[in-house]
Structures are given as C-alpha cells and as structure tokens.
Amino acid sequence: MVGDTGGYFCRASNEAGTKDSQTKHLSVQFIHPPSIVLPTTLINGNLLEIVCTAGDAYPEPVLEIYKNGKGIIASTNGTGTELSYTANVMVSDAGDYFCRASNKAGTKDSQTKHLSVQCWCDSPKVNDDRIKILLAGVSILYGIFLLVLPVYFWLINCLEYRKEHRKGM
Incomplete structure (x- = not known):
C-alpha cells in the first residue's frame, strides 16, 4: 500500500545494548488500469469528446489515448489524473480506442471501445x-x-x- 512508503530500519537489543541498522527508504509504486469514456456512435461533423481517467497509481501516471493501436494524444509526465481529447468527428475517426496509463510500476490499458461515425442524409x-x-x-x-x-x-x-x-x- 502507498501508506507503507517510508524509512525502515532494524533494531537489535540485548544485555550489551541496542544497535540500529542503516535506514532504508521504501517507495511503494503501483498502477491500476485507467478508464476511457467516449460515445459509441456519432454523426459526421458532431463533437467527439474522449476522456481518459487514471486508476489508482503511485507515482502519478502518464496517460495516452490510442486509436487502432496508434497513440493520438499523451499527457506530459505526471500532470494529472485525467486526459481529454475533443474534435469535430470525421468518418476517418471511426475505430477502436483505449487509454494507457504508465508509471515506474508498469503499464496498464483500459478496455477498448469502438466508435462508429455515420453520415447524415435527409433520405432513408x-x-x-x-x-x-x-x-x-x-x-x-x-x-x-x-x-x-x-x-x-x-x-x-x-x-x-x-x-x-x-x-x-
């Protein structure tokens, strides 16, 4: 647990006295998967908003949003627990999206979500x-x-x- 981060030492005591070891610092690092929120279907030209939210992690992770396996936007090193991407959607934006969180403890990916983009026409x-x-x-x-x-x-x-x-x- 992150609460276990701190300095640790060993103390030995007997009839001759007490002796402490050197203090060692322990930093607990961990990462849980992030989550991603985006619509499943949009009409060409509408506003697309993707939000990536970090799971519990220490140290604070770098977040990235991926489309079809390629990174499209990344946060800078440890600048927050949320990353968002906003754009007017085009048909070429259709695809599979996921969010990746990385820190010294490792890398975790969110679930993949699919975005479909439809054309708007006045006919059936x-x-x-x-x-x-x-x-x-x-x-x-x-x-x-x-x-x-x-x-x-x-x-x-x-x-x-x-x-x-x-x-x-």
Missing part, C-alpha cells in the same frame, strides 16, 4: 460501415399509373461516389 438509408446506399423515391406520372423508380446513391466517407437509377421492380 441502409446502414453499412463503409458504404451507405440511400434510396430516394422518384415519381413519374405515366398515363393513369404512378410509377416509382428508386434512385440509389453510393456514398464513401459521406461523399457521393455514384448514382444509379433502377427500372421497374
């Missing part, structure tokens, strides 16, 4: 992580019949990639 949509197909009904009046032809929009990273018109169903 079929969700897929990489490509979104949007269906917008196009009506054509043909005689006395109303014919609805679907128009498909293929989006990659929220940008229109290709538009297809389908005939009759």
Whole structure:
C-alpha cells in the first residue's frame, strides 16, 4: 500500500545494548488500469469528446489515448489524473480506442471501445460501415399509373461516389 512508503530500519537489543541498522527508504509504486469514456456512435461533423481517467497509481501516471493501436494524444509526465481529447468527428475517426496509463510500476490499458461515425442524409438509408446506399423515391406520372423508380446513391466517407437509377421492380 502507498501508506507503507517510508524509512525502515532494524533494531537489535540485548544485555550489551541496542544497535540500529542503516535506514532504508521504501517507495511503494503501483498502477491500476485507467478508464476511457467516449460515445459509441456519432454523426459526421458532431463533437467527439474522449476522456481518459487514471486508476489508482503511485507515482502519478502518464496517460495516452490510442486509436487502432496508434497513440493520438499523451499527457506530459505526471500532470494529472485525467486526459481529454475533443474534435469535430470525421468518418476517418471511426475505430477502436483505449487509454494507457504508465508509471515506474508498469503499464496498464483500459478496455477498448469502438466508435462508429455515420453520415447524415435527409433520405432513408441502409446502414453499412463503409458504404451507405440511400434510396430516394422518384415519381413519374405515366398515363393513369404512378410509377416509382428508386434512385440509389453510393456514398464513401459521406461523399457521393455514384448514382444509379433502377427500372421497374
């Protein structure tokens, strides 16, 4: 326990007297895993906030936030028990995030959490992580019949990639 940090010595006593050993200083170092908080799903352009909070540790740890295994931001040496990252989210921000705490006692990682980033469109949509197909009904009046032809929009990273018109169903 951190409360055990301090100076220790040994004292021996007998009929001849008492003798103390040299004092040795003991510094108890430990680290517990940090925690990470972030949303699971955001819409492209919204505000992303990731908060990494250190677990119990001595000495105070350095905190880092990782995305897909690569560090994106780190605290400076022992400057606090919380690290936050804020940005306007883009589709490329989707991925797996975790927080790492390190000190002289070692390194511990938080649980990994996944962030999905979706495109916002005004049309009904079929969700897929990489490509979104949007269906917008196009009506054509043909005689006395109303014919609805679907128009498909293929989006990659929220940008229109290709538009297809389908005939009759």
